[in-house]
Amino acid sequence: MSMRISELAQSTGVSLPTVKYYLREGLLPAGRATAATQADYDQTHVERLRLVRALADVGGLSLTSVRRVLQTLDAGDDQVPYAIGEAHTALGDAQSGLHADPAAPPLRAITLLQRLGWYTYDSAPALGQLEAALDAVDQVGIPPSDSVLDSYAAAALSIAETDIDGIPLDQEGAHGAGIPGGAVGFVVLATVLYEPILLALRRLAQAHVFAQRYEEPSRPGH
């Protein structure tokens, strides 16, 4: 299904100048050139473009991080045991401006994981993120108790099991042709794109629990 650049823009809702910009930035592969001023695009471009927008808008990644994720996806290294590591490396510390002192070892995070009995590999970017988050929260004066951390960890573990269960074992996944399948691809996408779902559900659950506990005839909200 061949299309021109203007159709590609139209069918994804992305403006034409932006499509050109993504091409320049290497976020979208060039079309098949048919002449000096003409190129053909197809369904893979549509899917790739939608993926870029999803990672940027929903996942909140910078275009630099999007590019890194796409590279990991394209590498197609579908060795399941490495998928998580590669996924998290691709995401890097893109998630937030958490950096603390990258030199200092994330002691509190490591201590917590040991208490939980979780496997750790020291270079995990998430360790640094966890450490920075714990530090910040302490400084603000609302340090989570160990039991709160345990609750969070238990919930995180259950989510992670759901995530891992979802990994497609057949190499080429079910998703679109513009998006490499396999374990790495799935893990990257699920990690980033299910995140906002989880966060939204947490907030909705807060409202639900709240309503239940403080049930009153009059409605909250405004």
Place this chain on the structure above:
Amino acid sequence: MSMRISELAQSTGVSLPTVKYYLREGLLPAGRATAATQADYDQTHVERLRLVRALADVGGLSLTSVRRVLQTLDAGDDQVPYAIGEAHTALGDAQSGLHADPAAPPLRAITLLQRLGWYTYDSAPALGQLEAALDAVDQVGIPPSDSVLDSYAAAALSIAETDIDGIPLDQEGAHGAGIPGGAVGFVVLATVLYEPILLALRRLAQAHVFAQRYEEPSRPGH
């Protein structure tokens, strides 16, 4: 404990020009003026400044969102039943660039909540966020099954219960003097600042589950 602006900057690790910028932007209250070119700052300023940095850096909020959160905190409306609503309103859609069509009702989100039997109040910003996230994830080709959503929801519910349990019932909370206590304050801060902890734990849990399942004595061959 009185201090000058340069000490305030020093003791928080924020550059002096940035402190002045925050003062201009209304993110930090002015010091007590002692003369035309002199003002005193104290511990509340230190705490407020740390809070601003935590919300911005760890929570990933824009300074505009930070200002909104601070206003909610300062309003000091500690009516427990409204805390969640106000907290989420203050956070608004600051979390990500999720906006979809704000006119269209978030049908899928509402349907999901009904299936879960969760209380909904229609204006919840999180509903729109959930809807946008679900849409995006579908378009990319990795739609979550109902059972995945149920798992996520169960985990979210358990986290929310932990969150609500943590609300200090005594009005003025235990945290610093620069940070209003009470239910609204706690909920706002816990919602934003525990988020990165949860996300980091999820990733670490993924690595843990992964390691357990694919445990192998030697490196897997090719």
Place this chain on the structure above:
DNA sequence: TCGCATTAGATAGTGTCGCTATCTAAATTA
């Protein structure tokens, strides 16, 4: 008391990010 550093307050400049606009020459399509 002299003199230098610090300060408040105002205004202007900087660098990054994610586009958006314009231009040219070639090719397509009507």
Place this chain on the structure above:
DNA sequence: TAATTTAGATAGCGACACTATCTAATGCGA
């Protein structure tokens, strides 16, 4: 053939979060 579209290049723009500079007043130290 004339109008439109395109690739490719270059330049501009608006938001954001600072950062720098200036002025006049003040503190504080010797």
